[in-house]
Amino acid sequence: MSESTPTHEVEHSARPEDTPRAVGPLFGDEPPTGGTVFLRELMRGSAVTTILAIVLALLVGGVLIALTNEDVQTAARYFFWRPGDTFAAIWNSVAGGYEALFRGAVFNPKGNDFAAQIRPLTNSLGFAAPLIAAGLGVALAFRAGLFNIGARGQMLIGAMFAGLFAFNLDLPMWIHLPLTLLAGIVGGALWGGLVGLLKAKTGAHEVILTIMLNYVAFYLLLWMLRTPGLLQAEGSNQPQTRPTPESAQFPNLLGAQFPNLDWGFVVVIAATVFVWWLIERSSLGLRLRALGENPHAARAAGMSVDRLYIYAMLFAGGLAGLAAMNQIQGTVTSGFGATIDAGIGFDAITVALLGRSRAWGTFAAGILFGALKAGSFSMQAQGIPVDIVLVVQSLIVLFIAAPPLLRAVFFLPKTDAEKAAAARAKAAKKAVAA
Template identity: 60%
Template sequence: MRQIAGGSVVISILAVVLALVVGAILIAVTDPGVQQAAGYFFARPGDTFQAIWNVVSGAYSSLFQGAIYNFGRPTFAEGIRPFMDTLTYATPLIVAGLGVGLGFRTGIFNIGGQGQMLIAAAFCGWIGWSFDLPPVLHLVVAVAAGFVGGALWAGIAGVLKARTGAHEVIVTIMLNWIAFYLISYLLRTPGALQQHGSNNPKSPAILPNAILPPLFGPQYQLHWGFVIAIAATIFIWWLLERSSLGFKFRAVGENPSAAKVAGISVNSAIIWSMVIGGGLVGLAGVDQVLGTTTGGFGSSIDAGIGFDAITVALLGRSRPLGIFVAGVLFGAFKAGGFLMQAADSIPIDIVLVVQSLIVLFIAAPPLVRAIFRLPTPGKPPRKKKPTTTTPIAPKEVAAK
């Protein structure tokens, strides 16, 4: 029970709870109604508490109805639409988080998700509008092209890390900027990625055969990319837990020197980890191009998902199932944040603050354990000091 209470799963859950509590405090402090009621707090303190309850409960109720189920809709099919939107937002976060988490398990800090998504978007988008292939084949080729594009771009950082010792953080940051300016240039160049006959930096529309079809009908935005995300989660679990290559990844991540002594090629593990992880991040770009913005994309197609994936991987503790759940949670924040802003005039930045606080608490497990008085795993419980009594001499007893 001590291992469970102080373990990573409980810490992650409590980090989310703490972030929501701090978010509620920020909502209450910044609300004009609460500020007005606080002006005469000592005269009528109940008004202040009532105003705090109204704004916080209203904000989180809107967050729930915008992310899970809207009780104001007349039918179940319409009421469940927010949850479908949540899964739609979560789909690219899951696959990108899996790619980043795979690097974490190998000891690699891959923050080049933006560049890998942009290159993958260019690869799959070019296949999507340039060729007229049969329906299933066209989609498969476009998805594979996106995976290859992300894998190649991440492989550059992996090769530089393995062969020259270049720091992957610096390399991936530079590759992000290279990819951004390269795609921006190609989107403004006729005959490259720019739509024919247009002066806007936007790509052509994707052909119908290459579009990810809707998963539950046209009334929902959720597409078959979510199925790909589930398959990727299962694959990464199998890769890390059941395959020899995954064992090499984990061994290098735990101790590269010991892995090298055991006969494992550290350089090969680093390169393949970056290649596979980059391909998974590239699938997030595929979801954006073939499933969300099928009418063409611009240089902002990544939508910050490459960096959000780092948060998802951290919250999921780089475990496939944890990353899947964390991706759905952050998808719910994104989907519900819009309704919270529209219905209650709560700034969307509050949701970003909550996400940042989650990372803060995840990165500081001792702080979470201290707040909730949780035990530290592997540390024996503190023993109570025995109470000592001074024996009374027989003469003193006789005197009494």
């Protein structure tokens, strides 16, 4: 070392963290193999995150089932005398609850014949149809950067349009059924398009608009249901319409043995294909996705942002109207009231979030929630509160919305973004300490 070299420069260059290190198997830092990288990326993927969120939610649901079970509560009183009774009661309650859920949602081995055994699966698909349709509407709006929580109002207006313009017609089925379906879709689309128009012209936030229009739709429909000559059934003073005409009802898809599964599910599959093509393959979908990523950049690129807002909400409202038609043309054909949405409009938000705003992801999420709904009746028959299923649904969304929590619970590798954020936080802490 020369005498002219400053001491602090020598010390700085000698620090171990600044010294280049050899990489290779002899030095313990072998680069990850292709299989290791694939496994790491797989564990970070959204599919694994979704599956683990469902598993963790079911585990928490099992804890709730055990806590609310009378046999568990009784055995817990003498836990320290005979702990085996408590553990046996916990196992029986949780296993019995989820066995009832499976039996009511997927397959019933106790059925008298094969049709009775697979009827739970058809029930799940039937319950899933309106959830998928409404979820697709919410998901499409999400992709365009719009938080559409007005699916309920759009469903109600869709049902109102069908009741006003299609129920009183005397037409053959091949005309009456698609006409009723079209009336509901148009009604929902117009109500959703109104949100897009107001946002485009006034700059009002879509959340406020959809919340207020939900109330407007509800009370408008309720007034029509209470007014003779509009939607109220003749000779009745109840706020309910006449039954859906038989020529406007969806026929059963697999026959009378499976009454909850009709051709409305096929229409929902077609809607899923359409939404997938619209968002992922069409030029309009490209503009909608660009709008969702950055509306300012979309405007700078020459896109008509105001027009895209209207298009997105028109499609979203029409899909919610399709969900309403699955109700009044398939599930509820004895006449509908102001609660025809049955909470589907709000459940659609959960379905869209679980499906990560993708068409086929929303389709799968809708089937999952339809299965949970179908299986909840069997669970309730065993004395398990049906609210536990709602808790499980909420927990699934909660865990999906918090991937770092899931990775911490299951010791999964962090993403590059999380590692970068941790590194920045550590560097900032060192800078403050220095």
